[in-house]
Amino acid sequence: MIRKLLQADHQAVTEFLSEEPSINLFIIGDIEAFGYDTEFQELWGEFSVDARLKAVLLRYHNSFIPYAKEDFDVEGFAGIIKLLSKEPVLSGKSAIVEQFEKVEGIQLGKKQQTHFAECRNGKFLGTSSQSIQKAGIGDVDRIINLRQTIEEFTVNENARLMLRQALETGTGRTYFLEYDGALAACASTAAENSVSAMIVGVCTHKEHRQKGLATAVMQRLFKDVLEEGKTLCLFYDNPAAGRIYKRLGFQDIGKWTMYR
Missing domain, CATH: 3.40.630.30 (Gcn5-related N-acetyltransferase (GNAT))
Incomplete structure (x- = not known):
């Protein structure tokens, strides 16, 4: 199940993201600065049947960053992105975001890959x-x-x-x-x-x-x-x-x- 994340989810979100603090630097920083529901920033979470957080998607203006530690609902996150932006800026850990290349109808821009240290x-x-x-x-x-x-x-x-x-x-x-x-x-x-x-x-x-x-x-x-x-x-x-x-x-x- 995918739903909007709220302030009430903050502890679970923080624990989930903090296992990889470098990879999640932008998501963590944006949450600390702007919270969970502003005009330019929103977050969604995918939850397992036992209510465990599996994946997170951040929208910051026209930029989107997904994060997951295991298989996640790529189509579900892509549907949110397509609904909100015709030409999104998508970035993140390569193994995660490159899965969106296979999604029909999502308009991805020029691809740039760098090392992360x-x-x-x-x-x-x-x-x-x-x-x-x-x-x-x-x-x-x-x-x-x-x-x-x-x-x-x-x-x-x-x-x-x-x-x-x-x-x-x-x-x-x-x-x-x-x-x-x-x-x-x-x-x-x-x-x-x-x-x-x-x-x-x-x-x-x-x-x-x-x-x-x-x-x-x-x-x-x-x-x-x-x-x-x-x-x-x-x-x-x-x-x-x-x-x-x-x-x-x-x-x-x-x-x-x-x-x-």
């Missing part, structure tokens, strides 16, 4: 003598300007607003390092919640690469987040970047697929 402790982090600073609202423009110089990045037109909101709400933080007075490297978290945080926006100005600056920033950022008892997670599709993250203690835990 997590870090639960800082024993491989090491330390750096570099002077790392934590960003405030006054640093937003400089951070976005640096990101815009990175060829591999696509900087959203709302990037400044989103970064500012993350800093103001505590759902994200950014650390940076200056070199000769200019912003040289930075790294951020996003979608932070009580149990996990996503690493995003790791970059170094092209004039300051191969100096270990981004690694130094990540070491400080990772240490601070881990000391709060949170799990770090990130996406990557660049093998060279993957090797750097693994040296810092990240381990692959699966693949993440997005259709948009």
